[in-house]
Amino acid sequence: MTVLNTGTHIVVGVDGSDTSLGAAKWAAAVAGKLGRTLQLVYSTTHPVRVLGVGDPTLDQQLTESLTEDGARILSTAVDEIRQAAPDAHLTTLLGDEAPAATLLDAAQDASLIVVGATGRGSVERWLLGSTASRVVGRAHCPVVVWRGDPADPAPDTRPIVVGVDGSPASAVAIESAFEFATLTGAPITAVRAWSDEFRVDAVTPDAVPIAGPAAMLVDWDAVARGEAAKLSEFVAPYRQRFPEVTVEEVSARGSVSRELLRALDDAQLAIVGTRGRGRFAGALLGSTSQNLLHRAERPVMICRGGDTDPS
Incomplete structure (x- = not known):
């Protein structure tokens, strides 16, 4: 859709x-x-x-x-x-x-x-x-x-930053980013950050939080490769649908908000997803969306979660 x-x-x-x-x-x-x-x-x-x-x-x-x-x-x-x-x-x-x-x-x-x-x-x-x-x-x-x-508000050809986490809301954000990029001729910077709430589903089927001494036993290079692969997997269907759009993929171990704001320094717009309608005020507190809305110096687009099929 x-x-x-x-x-x-x-x-x-x-x-x-x-x-x-x-x-x-x-x-x-x-x-x-x-x-x-x-x-x-x-x-x-x-x-x-x-x-x-x-x-x-x-x-x-x-x-x-x-x-x-x-x-x-x-x-x-x-x-x-x-x-x-x-x-x-x-x-x-x-x-x-x-x-x-x-x-x-x-x-x-x-x-x-x-x-x-x-x-x-x-x-x-x-x-x-x-x-x-x-x-x-x-x-x-x-x-x-x-x-x-x-004095200079019009959209331009600077990159569009989109947060990617694999959720339905993220899918809507990715869809919007590619559509906006097509309108403006701008490239996309797709950002996935994975350290703050790291789970081993990046490298195994089981989603188990890792913390404390156990974290020292993790092959973080393998995790990084797994997370980068997940980012590519999430973005791939949209690359196929919008072949004219240039995409840079950024997978980083760090704060989601920090990585998005860092990418936004040289960009024109950030696009992120949020949970469904009706409970936003509570869900937003302390969230990536709130950090962007308070701290970003560029426009921020918030997309409600939904069932978006990229195929």
């Missing part, structure tokens, strides 16, 4: 910040390559729900003010995107629910959701208080948390 090549449109959240505008321009470039409509979404919760205002006149005034502010932000974003991509097919949505709810409603049939990582909706605040965690955890499609240079 395909990942990015499904859905009818791409959804991007805007909030008036430079970073959200950069995210919107990046999303517009991707939408153009995919032949998709880009929907710009701004949401402001009704003032009664936020402030507890009970006076009907004041409530109406606040509602009109917030609506005008949102319409202005959307209009400015459309104008900016038109300058960068005159042929972009754009629509806008001004919602009055919580931002996460509005984005998810807008993305029911979307290929991708894009949100900016700084500004009035920073990823740190979102992860704690919860727009990004709710969007990533509940979305039916991949979500990009965008961080980069707002």
Whole structure:
């Protein structure tokens, strides 16, 4: 199955910040390559729900003010995107629910959701208080948390880094990486790190943790070869399907987050998988995904786990 090549449109959240505008321009470039409509979404919760205002006149005034502010932000974003991509097919949505709810409603049939990582909706605040965690955890499609240079946001030909661990979520991430590489003409750096939770299934059928003195008896060269072979095995079906994409395989004994961030230094985008919808906030704590979202200086795409058949 395909990942990015499904859905009818791409959804991007805007909030008036430079970073959200950069995210919107990046999303517009991707939408153009995919032949998709880009929907710009701004949401402001009704003032009664936020402030507890009970006076009907004041409530109406606040509602009109917030609506005008949102319409202005959307209009400015459309104008900016038109300058960068005159042929972009754009629509806008001004919602009055919580931002996460509005984005998810807008993305029911979307290929991708894009949100900016700084500004009035920073990823740190979102992860704690919860727009990004709710969007990533509940979305039916991949979500990009965008961080980069707002003055030069477009995708380019630098490598795309993808985390590979053999899980269904990883399969979705690999699929997305190859599709994105095909769109941009970029190479892929496929990264597998295996020391932090090393298990001997790399060299034997039994999955038994190794720690303490037993680790001194392990033939680590053989383990390294086994892990590299597993990486090649996971990536091979996609190499066959996308022969035009150049792939570098990196299998390293080390922290998964560290190896991904190291590879991302010279790359444009990191793509990783995460577990299924609905329990993301708990599953993310301390995870590779959270480390990337907090520390990466490039966009990070989070792909929900699923049953992706590469054949």
